Amino acid sequence: MKILLPYRLGDGRNIGTSCSKFLIVPLVLLGSILLLLSVSSNSENRAKAEQESVRRNKKGQQIFKAFYDCVEPKLSPFRGNNDKFWLSFVNETLKCDNLKEYESFNILPVANKDEIKYFIPPNKEVPMTMVTLGIGHDVDAEKTLKQVLPKTEFFGADPTSKINKDLYEKDLGGKYFEYAVGGQNGIQEAFVLIDGAYSNRNVLNIEADLFLRDEVQKQKVDILWMDIEGHEFPVLEMLHRGGAFDNKGVKICQINTEIHKDLDNGVTGEQNMFHEFVWKLLEDGRYVMVKPFLVYFYKDFIRTTLINVHDKECTDLYIK
Template identity: 55%
Template sequence: MITSMPYNRLREAILHKRKLSKHILVAMVLISSMLLLINIMQDSNEEGDDVPVEGTPTFKAFYNCVYPKLASLRGNYEMFWTSFVNLTKECDGLEEYKALDIQPVANTDEVKYVAFPKRDENITMVTLGIGHDVDAEMRLKKLWPKTEFFGVDPSPEINKDLYEVKLGGNYFQIAVSGKGGMQKSYIFRKEYRDEATMHIGADYFFGDMLQKPRVDILWMDTEGNEFPVLDMIHRGGPLDQRGVTICQMNIEIHKDLMKDITGEREKFHDFVWKLLADKKYIMVKPFYVYWFHQFIRTVIINVADPECTNLYMN
């Protein structure tokens, strides 16, 4: 069949256009598939933050009890702060916790909790924020004489003699927080007041000054400077990088304590969720304090590192 030159060119153009459209369609399908796969992987990673794929039986028991109670409050900082204690204290009686010998140790105006060793061994105890009171440390010393004490407080009045003379411990006149330098602290002299004091980073204190690879007990009441320290305890964080393991902590979580410290409820919320993702610690004995300033007391116990579990759980 004979056709004209213009007709042949038109036919070729149409065929070329169809082939080009087909290639474009295939490319669009491939790109759409890749984007869908990326979204699925991202969603899977986000869900993985909520679902522990590993962890000790004690951590899993803690997670399985605490997570369902807190999940609906994720992102609601106010409700998370006000509801945390009442919701999580219901988990304190878990069967898995019976591996820990947790006993109360009373201070003048509060009760600390200590998980005691399962074998006769020397332990290290650090107090960040002495606050003119070592009654709990004195009781701990009687219960476990093989305890070496280290106290940190920027105010030496009363604190230095209490910790060195009465307790027989070691005293440091500094404040421990996230970084070094002169910073504002809320300290107790005859009364609480704002004051510029010398700070050092917690990673430097534990790694270079204290030089104890295992801190058995940490009591922290630093009146608003606790979050920079807590940020360092996470898995793979600055303390892990320094080779420092902390086995248990009694901490006070403050909010609205100093005018220039804001967002404490959000920081607490984010800290708890990151703690759950760490698969390293459990939180027990939560207590909400309403007087003076609102704050939360809780105990954090390392149930992942063998240095701690071999001594306090086996």
């Protein structure tokens, strides 16, 4: 005879508890395995990224060595002679503009109304910072840059707000600052464009290192375009190792600059300052100078592009 035992309410709960215990152990093990795999994968990705960063940085060192080995012997005969150095710089460095090592980055031209500027696009789509020192009633190149690099923030400074403010803020969508940026703070004389002509005016000046750190509030500037009518020399000095930019923790990756002389702007000794800047740049091992161009206008000046091939934040961005 089949005997049916009475059902006790606690039995089901005990069975469920036992089953839960059996399920928890494999679930914990599975979770641990998945976590270990994820950590391992992340570690491998970080290691690969670091290896790639080191590779690009080493390639940057090779680029500088190639630049130095080509340019230094060509400029050495003119060392100590400021006039000949100025007149010979473009032709001599232009001979080094097609080095094989430069194939590691892609230099592209972009046009303003009266000049060509150059930039290197990043290897991937990332937020970038672009700064214009000296707007000069022209943002055509910046607008083209914005189309190519839509994630770029734009910051522009010019001591005269008329035309420049609307161009930079309304046409470009950037942020405008009414400063003459250079090597001094306070009210100083500057050579500025007003109503289609240049003249000396007393305007508000700010040091470039303070401007980038405190006004722009960026520690890394990806692209800097500078046309500040002779006041570029103190800014260029800030680029050297141990200079003002290093002291403020500011890195600049690419620079287009005009280098002037003989302007009626209170600045003297420009050829000597340029001579000293180039030789110190070669000692620093940080920037290469490409795309030199000598402009003969009512005063002659040099245009050139500087590329930071030393700092990892820069080389990671644009060296292949």
